[in-house]
Amino acid sequence: MTWETTALVGAVGAPFLTAVLIFALGEHRDAARSRINLAGAALTVVAVVAAAVAARAGAPDAYPSAGIALLDIGFSLRADMLGALFAVVAGVLWLITTVYAIGYMSRASDRARFFGFFSVCVGSAIGIALSANLLTFFVFYEVLTLATYPLVIHSGTPAALKGGRTYLTYALPAGGALAAGVVWLNLIAGPVEFAAGGSLDPALASTHPGALIAIFALLILGVGVKAALFPLHGWLPAAMVAPAPVSSLLHAVAVVKAGVFGIARIVLEVYGPLGHELGVTQVLAALAGFTIIFGSVRALAQDDFKKRLAFSTVAQLSYITLGVALASPIAIAGGIAHLAHHAAMKITMFFTAGAVSEEVKAYRVSEFDGLGRRMPLTMTAFSLAAIGIVGVPPVAGFTSKWLLGVGSIDAGSGWVIAVLGISSVLNAAYFFPIIHRAWFRTPKPEWAHGPAAGKPEGDMRMIVPLVMTAAIGLAMGLLAGVALSPASWAQTVAAWEFPW
């Protein structure tokens, strides 16, 4: 094995190995578990970064890969630049989330189960990122589906169980559709490997147009649930019963981004120009545009803080979908960049939700009056992330929206500008009131003088991570022009994805 393939296998294997060790340790050995978890996460970061380096060195046609024979396609991993971007995002944020979760979960029960399945989820997300073909993608995709379930219902309350059932009711039939689509596609087109610019034979568009459209529908149905595409989004707000680290990493990054990442793979690296020719990407773009508006409007009406964030996620995910569905390299770059940008900003916001609920037991937006005094660092981080999502420069969100806007004109889809405009206004309308309440409303008496003297504003294992992610979000925007930033990386990838 070369160091490239070692990094590739290690990036996927390290989280799974961590999970096995955590399960084997059992419930009561907290210190050992934390050490193993942090070591595993750190190792994973090293491996994904190495895989990204390898991908960049091999791009665009000598990506390192590794695999074994399975069925007619094979079970194989490949470090390419698009996948590496998602893998790095998931790996780095996992390390940060682990610190946060150790703090958040310090008084919760069933910690072995929690951290074990959490690691499985991260491993699956990285596996999804580094899959070389649809079969491998599907395998990790379904592992992710199943491993998320115990996390959603972690508290074991009837409400949690109900949320879990809702989640499965969406996710499992979607898996069935995805399976049928993948099998069918392989029968028509032979083993489908992901390849920049699409891997389907253009001749198929004339020989099997109906089947290709049906398969596209099945595949998008499959990944659309995790991507929370309207009308498949209903599980995401229901899944907010999960503990904060789950909402943060999984429901803002790993799980939902696995869905949009899948859409990107299918649209860009399987169908390629065929999607546009068959007219299916246009439909997808329209659906994404509608989801953006829909999610934002629904977010406005939520008083529950996490639910508001969840509907915001529904809308933001469709920015990515919209980007890859538009026939323009600039828009594609915008979508891919937003995958990383939104991750950093939204995880900050969910970290905030968890820190606030743990420290001052505030769960609703209406309880946030003057919270900025009580938890200044936390609310600063939150405000920064919120501004970013709204799209105010120089935070990261601005860059991706800018690329999307330019790209839509490039693709000749001017209506997208309108969607972006309306959405930004709505984003501002549901986030600015929170910022306003936190900083400008009169605080409760016990909050007025800030945290108790000599004490930090909360568990530092939770505050430090959220400050870090906010800083990362800011950096992604400020340094968007630097060669290794997600935005530049996305533009490099998009250039290959859209050669036509």
Next chain:
Amino acid sequence: MGKVTPKSPLPIRIAALAICAGVGALLSRAVLAIPETESGLAPLVDANLEASGVKNAVTAVLLNFRGYDTLLEIAVLMLATIGVLSLSVTQKGTWDPIAAQADPVLSALARFLAPVMILVSGYLLWAGEHAPGGAFQAGSVVGAAGVLLALSGYARPAWISRFALRAAISVGFIVFIAVAIGEMIAGGLLLQYPADLAKTLMLLVETWLTVSIGAILVSLFIASASPAEELRMRSGGER
């Protein structure tokens, strides 16, 4: 506790009748269509009878050509015995006297008949080589002798331990397997009798099979038909 109804309800009987009529029709048509020309394996059996080591065609099929069937068949018998023993209330197994008191006439008769039956079984065993007969017939007679003894009040003799009974039940199968493995070690295949030893080995197997079949039949009879046992249970001792 109650009586079992003698017959199922009418709808079930009608349905059963319909099924039986269907199966019957299918079956009759099929048996009548069997051609009168298919000679089957009879010519092959005849051609190889010489090499089988026995003169009776059925015995040759049972012990040599399809000896593997017979090996498994002994396993079925043994299995049934273990099964029956596992169901018997005392699970102690075999050969407690069934009649509470020995009937003098029956006892005298049994004393006379039992040795004769053993002798007969020996003859049947030997005759199986060239005429209808063999281990199963011989074993049945041994079993009958045992049942007769048990019915007429003979308790298990002290020199037959429970281990000895288990040994008697399993010896046929064990010897059969041992011979089969021996043949393999000697360079043949499973149950491939060397031409010169075929007759001897088959007789060896058949002899021990006779012992086992006799013991098995007695055990089957006694383990599932001991009134004394049932009385004990009815008086309320069970579990």
Next chain:
Amino acid sequence: MAEWIVRQLPALVILMPFTAAPLAYLLGAKFGRPIALVSALLSQPLALLLAIRVSRVGTLRYEVGGWGGPLGIDLVVDGVAAVMVLVTTVVGLFVTVYALGYFGDRERYRFFWPLWLFLWGSLLALFLSGDIFNLYVCLELVSMSAVALVGLTLSREALVAAMRYMLAAILGSLFYLLGVALIYGAFGSVDMQTLREVIRGDTTGQAALALMTVGLVLKTALFPLHFWLPPAHSNAPSPVSAVLSALVVKGSFYILVRLWVDVAQTAAFPGASTVLGVLGATAIFWGSIQALRQERLKMLVAYSTVAQIGYLFLMFPLVTGGGPAAADAWTGGVFHAVSHALAKSAMFLAAGTVLARFGHDRIEGLGGLSRRAPATAMTFGLAGVTMMGLPPSGGFVAKWQMIRASIESGQWWWAVVVVAGGLLAAAYVFKVLGPFFGREPEAMDEADLDPGPSPWTMEGAALALALGSLVLGVLGQPLLDLIMVSAPALVAGVTP
């Protein structure tokens, strides 16, 4: 020595448990336990060697008695036979290890060991037999040992279930034997290889096949002849339940497949394969819905078996047309049998652990099990992945092949059945998993909460089987290849 072993391999595989069985009976419970364990361990390399040998050289033919078919009886080891032997041997080992802990040295279960070893040997004999009359004897051996094992607890329910099972099994055997008689009468042989050349779909041939099919379907418990299975499989001692669901029902199914696909070639009987497929599909829905309605864990798992058996029968309509679809359906069906064997035995063993520890298996009383018995809850969850057919699991690979075969042969509706069946399976699996991850029932007092952990051998054996069913989903390719070694002509696409 090595050469001798290779030559005698098919016989050795069968003789191992058949030698151990009478010894375990003769020497009693004290020696029965180590004898069973030694036999189970020694069987592993033999089965593995057999599989390797078959994958290297193709079909092994062993002429018992040195006569060769059709006069004598042949043991025939092709790819699928080797696979079935392998799965029997692996499941057998873990069940044996589990049973050591489960039964302990309780005197009343001393008959378990010889009966179980007999069952083991009978299954191997069945999978290797190349003679339809010999298969009758094997079927009877399997049934009798299985029934005796069901009745082992001597509880009222178990005895009645065993009786029902016994009657169904004997009747099934008689139907089968009648078919054998007709086939011999009309075609003059009971050797499969000979029959393959001469069998025809005339009046007698069709009737014979119909009778045998009815008998075997009854023994396999295909809907609507499944009535005996749920009580028998749920009331048996759990190691026995595991073996029954994992292996025993596959025995009669295996003969059915041999007859249809290998000997008679389904082409001669086109309509019947559709009937079997429809019954299979009905079994999937009926079994799953019944499973959903159960309140006892073992009953739920037993009905799940009724449903999972249905998938096996989808093989028939998909194989009939030949071509690449037939090959996919063949590997899919056999792979399903294998992965279901591992996962279902794991589930029953897990249920047995629960039952042995808490004294009941009411699902509503098992809330929070993942806290009290994490390994057992995990076992159930992992095995559930295969039941649902989700990756990475053997069940997924099997369903992939079945969906593929459906689309390939233009019978897309079977693909819908496969996907829908997976969703129904998810419904009953999560009906159990939800409470496992949930809270403890309120009415529980401290003593109920923790009656003490089970022996690690029990939890470990069950978990190992569940993990095995997962590993098949990623590393299953060698097994898929082995299934196709010397596959029947209809499947391999060779014109006979």
Next chain:
Amino acid sequence: MSQTDLYTLAGSTLFVIGLYGLMTRPHLLHKVLALNISSAGVFFVLVGIARRIPGTTPDPLPHAMVLTGIVVTVSSTAFALALAKRIFTETGTAALDASDVDVEEDAGG
């Protein structure tokens, strides 16, 4: 009608009679006996088949099959009877379903 036809038809009839008995008689002893009748029917068919070519010595193979079949049937009958008896001692009745049992007036006595 040839001798073979006579035997095989008689065998078929016996098989069906047994089948009917098995399905319609709730009493376990009846069921076991019904199965025995059915097996006798199968053996008849086999014996008939052994003589299917007129004027030749009977085919030994079906005879061997019958002998094997008889041993198997004896074994399974013995086991089934033991099972039925055990069910009777445990439940006080010899039926599989409670619905097949007439409850007596003085059941308590």
